[in-house]
Amino acid sequence: MSSAKPSLDALRIDRSAPPQRRRSPWTLPLTLVILLVIAGGAWMLFGPKPPEVQTTIALEQTTTGPNASPTQTTLLNASGYITARRASTVSSKVTGKVTEVLIEEGMKVEKDQILAHIDATNVTASLRLAEAQLYSAQQAIEEIKPNLTFAEKELTRFTELVATKAASTSDLNRAEAETSSLRARLNKLNADIAVAEREVDSWKQQVEDTIIRAPFTGIVTVKNAQPGEMISPMSSGGFTRTGICTIVDMDSLEIDVDVNESYINRVRANQPVEAILDSYADWKIPSKVIAIIPTADRQKATVKVRVAIEVRDPRILPDMGVKVAFKSAPQKQDETATKPSGPRLTLIPQAALRSIDNLDIVWIIDNDRAQKREVTVAQTNGDQTLLSSGIAPGETIIIDAPSDLKEGTKVTEKKS
Template sequence: MRKAAFLIVAVAVFALMAGAVAVRELLREPEQAFAGGGVQPVEVADVTTATFADTIEAIGTARANEQVTISAQVSEIIGRIAFESGDRVTAGQILVEQAGGEEYAALNEARATEREARQEQERFRDLAERGIAPTQRVQETQAALDRATARVRAVEARLANRIIRAPFDGVVGLRNVSAGELVGPGDIIATLDDVSRIKLDFTVPERFLSVVSAGQVIVARSDAFQGETFDGEITNVDSRVDPVTRAVTVRAEIDNSDGRLLPGMLLTIEVRRDVRERPAIPETAVMRRNEQAFVYVVPTGDNPVIEARNVDLGVRSGAMIEVVSGLQPGERVVSEGTHRLRPGAPVQVTRQWHSTGATAVGTAP
């Protein structure tokens, strides 16, 4: 009996509370009931202008502008190493000198023979001018001088093959040899990379061939540099489509004068197209009714009353979204507190965000 009495009392109290709430709602002003009750505090944001672009996303591998493996042309012992790992070198700079004692001796012999042949040729030419020696003898001494000179050049070329020079400006990689070590053709002494510019090869599906061309801007990102972007430009599009993957290889170049990007790095690439200036608003300002997007516009002045306005939206990036139509730069929209509002509700602006503009991108369809 006590439990039943308690339940009856509880139900009665609940009914009285519900009735009080219903009576209060009936007594409220119609406009206040529609607007959500009194003046609502809101945060607003300016409609700003931002740069938007459709993008094609891909993944590519960084390559040096020029790259080569330093190796010897002949088998010989290393006499001197003129670089250290990581050195920056210029074109023509000596990197390695191989021993060449026998070749130097052969060069001295060849030069001595050349001097004798030149003296002999000059002597017979003088005699021929005075009519003492026959012209045929002059020709024979000239041929002997030419052979001696050719032998000197051949020995000098063999000696030059023992001096390894940098073919272009770049950075030397890790040194793999030591002085006194015997090296031959194919043995890797070091690598040399010109990283002043980075070549970036990546593939895109063939359906994008009509919208990808040389001169387009690309933006690359690397996990090694979180939050940073590297701007580049497409330089070439391959002349063939892979028949297996139905993709085409695209090459872009990125300025790397600071040397931060290294060959072999994996980069995420965005190819930007249809770059345009459009109004932009925070994504939090957008509401949806069925398939239609709308925002609450806050006019300037005292005691503003919000207006619901339909908008057509474009691409989005992060917290910003493109407005194709429905808003103009300089207007204000509610960015926080939209769920408490109804059209025609009076609002009080508690905070206003002034955007300075941004660059946004979206994924290509």
């Protein structure tokens, strides 16, 4: 009996010990999947991003065919500014205080139209004095004329009396002297009148100089002075103005372009030019070369070219930025009539062309990945290049591709 009791106690369950849980066989694989998802999300958020590249679309350009109209090709692209060949800051000929300004910015003025008045009080008073002196000289002549007439008659009478021995020679000499004196005095008074007239004309001109007029027909672009300000033809410091306003002749607008001296051989006089204002990118303005200034700027290595604008439009304003394309002369119809249709060419920017191992290549984007294409260059005009093979029109090409770009790299297009 004593040996059976321990064996029954061993079979009794101990309720005080913690229960043991059974581990599921899917716990470890599920944990690994969760960790992989977290790692992938972290890589997408914080991992390296595809490089951004600037892109453009390859364009098509074909040569002329049997029934093609005359065409022009771009020989050179440049940029410049609209300038006025005829512009003037209008000032006065004398120093004075502005009493009235009759113009505003944007107003059209005609030649000799009055723009402003300067205080003319002093010069007007001097004019009145000169006119009075002229009148005084004229009245002095009226006084001397009767005396001269009487002296001439006396001289005639004494001459007859001396001939008949009725008067002495001394009386005749006295009459001659009196007549000569009065004639000399009359001549002096006539000279004084001429001087007085010139004096009056001088003061009239000075009064006219206080009236500022437009030198030519144009548009007022700047108003420089207001009533009460001092104005002078020369800068004297302080608050003295040197001009009333600035007038621009809108019919004299042209384009000034600085052309790199390396490409100046592509420009000639009367060459057709296509101009596009930065403000109106869709408006092509027909123009032509006026002249090539025969000197170069050694600091910038450029030559200035003047380009005439062949249309007049109020949208064209001085100092506007403009891009110009110097064109080739259009081919005549009879020159192209016997020529077959040319090959299909693709136009791309020069910046998209690269040279690797003496081969011309262009990077394109296909399915968001960079691909390298070997191309054949047909012609280069300024910053544009024509390709005869390798790239089809409409393909997306990369401009200024990074030097470390590799085949198949995923890239994103830079937002403009």
